[in-house]
Amino acid sequence: MSLATxxxxxxxxxxxxxxxxxxxxxxxxxxxxxxxxxxxxxxxSEADVAALQAVRTRVEDGWAVAAAAxxxxxxxxAPEPPPVPGSPAPGSHxxxxxxxxxxxxxxxxxxxxxxxxxxxAAALGPxxxxxxxxLATLNAxxxxxxxxxxxxxxxxxxxxxxxxxxxxxxxxxxxxHVVPIDLGLGEIDPVVACAEPFSLARLRLEAVLPGVxxxxxxxxxxxxGAAG
Amino acid sequence: xxxxxPTHPDLERFLHLLAVPDREGALxxxxxxxxxxxxxxxxxxxxxxALRRVGELWQSGAWNVAxxxxxxxxxxxxxxxxxxVDGGDGDRGEVVVACAEGEWHSLPARMVAALLRRRGWAVVxxxxxxxxxxxxxxxRPGRTAGLLVSCSVSAALLGAQRSIDxxxxxxxxxxxxxAGFGPDDxxxxxxxxxGHAVDGVAADAILARWAMAPPTPTPSRLPAPAxxxxxxxxxxxxxxxxxxxxxxxVTDELRSRLGLLLQFVExxxxxxxxxxxxxxxxxxxxxxxxxxxxARTLSRITRAVAAAIPADQPAxxxxxxxxxxxx
Numbered sequence: 001m002s003l004a005t006x007x008x009x010x011x012x013x014x015x016x017x018x019x020x021x022x023x024x025x026x027x028x029x030x031x032x033x034x035x036x037x038x039x040x041x042x043x044x045s046e047a048d049v050a051a052l053q054a055v056r057t058r059v060e061d062g063w064a065v066a067a068a069a070x071x072x073x074x075x076x077x078a079p080e081p082p083p084v085p086g087s088p089a090p091g092s093h094x095x096x097x098x099x100x101x102x103x104x105x106x107x108x109x110x111x112x113x114x115x116x117x118x119x120x121a122a123a124l125g126p127x128x129x130x131x132x133x134x135l136a137t138l139n140a141x142x143x144x145x146x147x148x149x150x151x152x153x154x155x156x157x158x159x160x161x162x163x164x165x166x167x168x169x170x171x172x173x174x175x176x177h178v179v180p181i182d183l184g185l186g187e188i189d190p191v192v193a194c195a196e197p198f199s200l201a202r203l204r205l206e207a208v209l210p211g212v213x214x215x216x217x218x219x220x221x222x223x224x225g226a227a228g
Numbered sequence: 229x230x231x232x233x234p235t236h237p238d239l240e241r242f243l244h245l246l247a248v249p250d251r252e253g254a255l256x257x258x259x260x261x262x263x264x265x266x267x268x269x270x271x272x273x274x275x276x277x278a279l280r281r282v283g284e285l286w287q288s289g290a291w292n293v294a295x296x297x298x299x300x301x302x303x304x305x306x307x308x309x310x311x312x313v314d315g316g317d318g319d320r321g322e323v324v325v326a327c328a329e330g331e332w333h334s335l336p337a338r339m340v341a342a343l344l345r346r347r348g349w350a351v352v353x354x355x356x357x358x359x360x361x362x363x364x365x366x367x368r369p370g371r372t373a374g375l376l377v378s379c380s381v382s383a384a385l386l387g388a389q390r391s392i393d394x395x396x397x398x399x400x401x402x403x404x405x406x407a408g409f410g411p412d413d414x415x416x417x418x419x420x421x422x423g424h425a426v427d428g429v430a431a432d433a434i435l436a437r438w439a440m441a442p443p444t445p446t447p448s449r450l451p452a453p454a455x456x457x458x459x460x461x462x463x464x465x466x467x468x469x470x471x472x473x474x475x476x477x478v479t480d481e482l483r484s485r486l487g488l489l490l491q492f493v494e495x496x497x498x499x500x501x502x503x504x505x506x507x508x509x510x511x512x513x514x515x516x517x518x519x520x521x522x523a524r525t526l527s528r529i530t531r532a533v534a535a536a537i538p539a540d541q542p543a544x545x546x547x548x549x550x551x552x553x554x555x
Contacts, residue, residue, distance in 0.1 A: 172294035175480035176487070180332040181356055182297040186251050186305050190297035207362065210327075210334075210355035221308035 004035040004043040011044045015052040018170055018189045022052065133204045136163040140212050150187045150220045157183045157209075157216055161193040164208065165201030169194045179205050181213050185220050236261075236273040243278050246299040258306040262313075270310070271339050271428075275303050279335055287511065289518035300335055307338050311345065318350030321373035321439040324400075326354040326363055328379040328408070329387030336406055337378035343428035349373075349435065357387070360394040369399035373439045376431060377421070379408030382504045383491035386459065389419045389451050389498060396420065396448040401438055403431060410503075418499040420446050454543045455498040461538070462490050468536035472529045477521050485515050486529065496547045505551040 008019045015022070023042075026032050032051060034042035140163075143156035158168050161183070171182055171190025179193040179202070193209060195201035238261055245254035261270045282299045285291040291299075325341040327334050334356040341353040354366060367375050375395035379388045385408055395402040404416035405425040413424035422443050425431035458465075469486045470478060489505075489512055496504040513523035534548045 170294065171297040172292060174293050174484065176484050177480075181334075182301050184297075184301065186298075186301040190294050190301065192297075206357065207359050210357050211362070214353065214355035217304060217308055218311075221305065221312055224305075225309075225312050 004045040004048070006044045006049070008042050008044065011049055011052065014049050015056060016170070017052060017056060018191065021168070021188075021191075025052075025055065130204065130207075133164065133208050136160055136204075137208050137212060139163075140208075141215055144212070144216050144219050147219060147223070150185070150223050153216050153219050153223070154183065154185055154187045157185075157213065158191070160208070160212060161205065164195075164204040165199075166193045166195040166205050168192070177202075179209060181209055183209075183213065185213075185217055187220065235277065239274055239277055242274050243281055246278060246282065246302055247295070249295075249298040249302060251302050251305065254302045255306055255309060258309065262310065271307075271343060275306065275335075275339060279303060287514060287518075303335060304338070307335075307342050310342055316345045316348050318345070318348065320348040320350075321435070322350045322352070322368075322371050323374055323376065323435060324352045324354065324363075324367050324372055325376045325378065326358045326366075326391060327356045328377050328384045328391045328406075329360050330357055331379050331381065331384035331387060331406075331408070332356045333380040336380050337376070340376065340378065340405065340428040340431060344432060344435070347432050349432075357384075358391070360387075360390040363391055364394040364398045367395055367398045367400040372398075372400045373442075374435050375400050375402045376425075377402060377404050378406040379404070380406050381488075382408045382410075382415075382495045382508065383488045384408055385415065385419065385495035385498055385504070386451070386455065386491065392419050392421050393448045396446055399445055401443050401445060403434055405431060410501075415499040415501055415504075418501065420449050422446055452498050452500070454541065455494045457541055458490070458494050458497060458537075458544045462487070462494075465490055465533050465536050468532045469529050472532035473521070473525065477519055479519070482519055485512070485519075489529075490533070493544060493547055493551075497543055502547050502550045505547055509551060 012019050032048050034044050140156050140160035144153050147153040168191050171192050177194045177196050182190045184190045193205050286296040325337050327337050341351045345351045377391045392402045401422040403423045404421035409415045416424035423434050492505050492508050496502050513526050516525050537545050
């Protein structure tokens with residue numbers, strides 16, 4: 001049993017996760033149960049750092065956080081992610097191909113998980129009735145509407161990114177894989193969604209995030225206004 | 229030569245609060261400014277100049293991207309504050325404000341939306357980079373007086389063309405604006421927009437005319453083939469560009485930035501406007517310097533890219549050559 005001696009700042013630096021994410025994973029998925037100092041601050045051990053790194057790696061591989069955390073928390077051990085038809089496959093935020101042929105293959109895959117909404121919608125292209133993306137958007141919008149506070153709004157955005165197969169990174173990260181919208185909305189340190197260009201996750205994130213973020217931003221403003 | 233307008237007395241304080249970052253302090257200051265001065269002033273004289281300065285600080289490398297995110301997030305919140313309080317009646321007509329596909333800078337468009345809302349328009353602000361097919365479902369012929377497409381960086385003009393086209397497919401007139409369209413209507417008209425506005429005030433006047441007498445809708449058009457042909461080989465050209473960079477300077481960030489250079493060339497072909505590339509040169513040179521490379525590396529990079537362009541794309545080559553040889 002390793003000693004719990006590290007403060008959350010050091011753990012954040014070592015794992016590349018923000019303190020807010022570490023606390024959120026602890027709260028929502030039961031990941032880690034850090035000791036507390038007399039002043040109530042969390043203290044972490046090397047085993048905790050290893051657990052966080054393991055979860056982070058799996059999330060980057062395309063797992064939803066809950067499934068990624070399961071082997072660590074002991075809840076419902078699932079060596080493979082549950083095969084839900086149409087859900088993003090692990091690694092779906094990795095690139096498939098950077099060319100027109102690759103993109104055409106991706107759109108075919110999107111179509112295979114879609115339903116035809118009628119001739120008018122068909123004219124708009126397959127992305128418009130990607131059922132996985134539509135359902136994820138609807139669920140995220142509902143979560144935003146029902147959020148009891150601003151941090152729940154931000155959590156809904158982060159959930160949406162992972163549902164669509166993306167990864168959440170600190171806002172200091174740059175590069176082609178970053179979708180440049182800050183999802184932290186000022187409630188937590190800046191965080192952004194990441195998925196490789198031309199990946200299925202990237203197509204979905206670019207289509208869905210801007211609109212949901214606008215709704216989330218408005219909800220945060222309303223909640224702040226209500227809080228006075 | 230006219231002297232520049234006086235800066236707002238609270239601008240420096242606001243910038244300092246963005247830099248800390250002190251969200252509560254900045255929001256508090258914005259509220260005080262709004263209460264003390266006429267409606268439009270806080271956007272035009274505090275938020276807009278502050279954002280320009282933030283952009284300069286990031287561009288020069290003084291601020292990193294996380295600081296830029298934090299600062300723009302605060303201004304976002306301040307604008308949202310404004311929207312909640314100064315709703316406006318929305319009885320002048322409906323307007324949809326969107327960022328061009330591929331345009332992730334949403335604040336300029338958000339500021340125009342806030343201004344139009346307070347001037348009585350019912351504004352739907354869609355957010356950053358809206359996919360063109362989605363935009364097509366949001367505008368309603370006969371109800372939407374105009375679709376505003378905002379482009380802040382010329383690299384997004386390809387996406388802007390798709391956004392403009394989406395408005396026309398839906399039968400709605402389209403107004404183009406933002407720094408990416410340049411100071412006049414040349415690029416906007418080249419991409420098929422029905423009008424161009426330099427700022428929210430100009431947009432208000434044009435929309436008022438359109439609400440009374442809608443312009444004849446411009447038919448949807450295909451983008452210039454030369455631009456599409458170049459876009460198709462962008463990965464190969466990017467490889468050629470990176471090969472011209474010293475090995476120890478090769479980073480993902482530099483590759484992203486050079487990818488932008490290629491998008492500028494595509495945009496220049498799209499609008500038949502080579503100034504899009506030549507005016508971006510100082511920006512790229514500054515970026516190279518921030519990456520620890522001499523500014524003249526840009527010439528070596530553009531020569532490598534020009535050499536990699538196939539012979540059947542002469543227009544692309546000449547746009548690059550013109551950018552190289554301009555003073």
